[in-house]
Amino acid sequence: MRTFRVNGKQVTVDVPDDVRLLWVLRDVLGITGPKYGCGINVCKACTSHLNGKAVNPCAIPVGDVQPTDEVTTIEGLPATVGAELHPMQEAWLDHDVAQCGYCQPGQIMAAVALVRRVRAEGGSITDADLDAIRNVCRCGTYVRIREAIRDGAGREW
Numbered sequence: 001m002r003t004f005r006v007n008g009k010q011v012t013v014d015v016p017d018d019v020r021l022l023w024v025l026r027d028v029l030g031i032t033g034p035k036y037g038c039g040i041n042v043c044k045a046c047t048s049h050l051n052g053k054a055v056n057p058c059a060i061p062v063g064d065v066q067p068t069d070e071v072t073t074i075e076g077l078p079a080t081v082g083a084e085l086h087p088m089q090e091a092w093l094d095h096d097v098a099q100c101g102y103c104q105p106g107q108i109m110a111a112v113a114l115v116r117r118v119r120a121e122g123g124s125i126t127d128a129d130l131d132a133i134r135n136v137c138r139c140g141t142y143v144r145i146r147e148a149i150r151d152g153a154g155r156e157w
Contacts, residue, residue: 001013001014002014002015002017002024002062002063002065003067004065004066004067004068004069004070004071005068005069005070005071006025006029006031006070006071006072006073006076007031007071007072007073007075007076007079008070008076008079011029013028013029013062015028015062016063017061017062017063018061018062018063019061019062020039020057020058020059020060020061020062021057021058021060021061021062021065021071022034022036022039022046022056022057022058022060024057024062025048025057025071025073031073031075033048033073033074033075033105034046034047034048034057034073034074034105034106035102035103035105035106036058037058037102037103037106037136038058039058040058040059041056041058041059042136043103043135043136044056044103044106044110044134044135044136045102045103045105045106045135045136046058046106047105047106047107047109047110047113047135048071048072048073048074048106048109049070049071049072049073049109049112049113050065050069050070050071051069051070052070052072052113052116053113054109054110054112054113054114057071072109073105073109074105074108074109077089077108077109077112081157086108086112086157087152087155087156087157088108088111088112088115088148088149088152088155088157089108090152090155091148091149091151091152091155092104092108092148092152094148094151095144095147095148095151096144097141097144097145097148098141099139099141100138100139102138103135103136103137103138103139106135107133107135107137107145110133110135111133111145111148111149111152111153112152114129114132114133114149115149115152115153118153119153124153125149125150125153130146130149130150133149
């Protein structure tokens with residue numbers, strides 16, 4: 001049995017410790033925002049937050065998740081700012097980023113983690129920061145993604 005927090009709620013799951021967190025989220029808990037893309041920590045379609053930092057649940061055995069850990073998926077992101085949508089999600093809509101939309105939850109979660117880190121360091125988003133986001137978008141909406149991240153970073157949250 002593993003107990004931890006997901007999107008602000010305590011959950012307990014009965015799965016072997018070597019089951020990847022992505023499968024626990026999707027198949028056991030029914031949280032489908034984190035997408036399965038590659039399963040080997042490359043495409044980053046599953047990007048979520050673990051204690052506020054961007055992680056890829058496809059690469060994390062659930063046995064590594066501690067009872068005090070907080071997992072946040074795209075479904076729980078708005079609650080982190082007490083709104084219907086997170087400002088980064090609003091920026092995504094304003095810039096019409098999504099084409100197929102499959103990678104977008106992971107893209108948004110990576111963007112939010114980046115902005116949080118840069119703000120904590122007292123800086124602003126640079127091209128190098130944006131280049132460091134390695135989430136794959138098969139539709140190629142990278143220009144709109146970058147615009148939305150810059151816009152979302154400038155919003156209050």
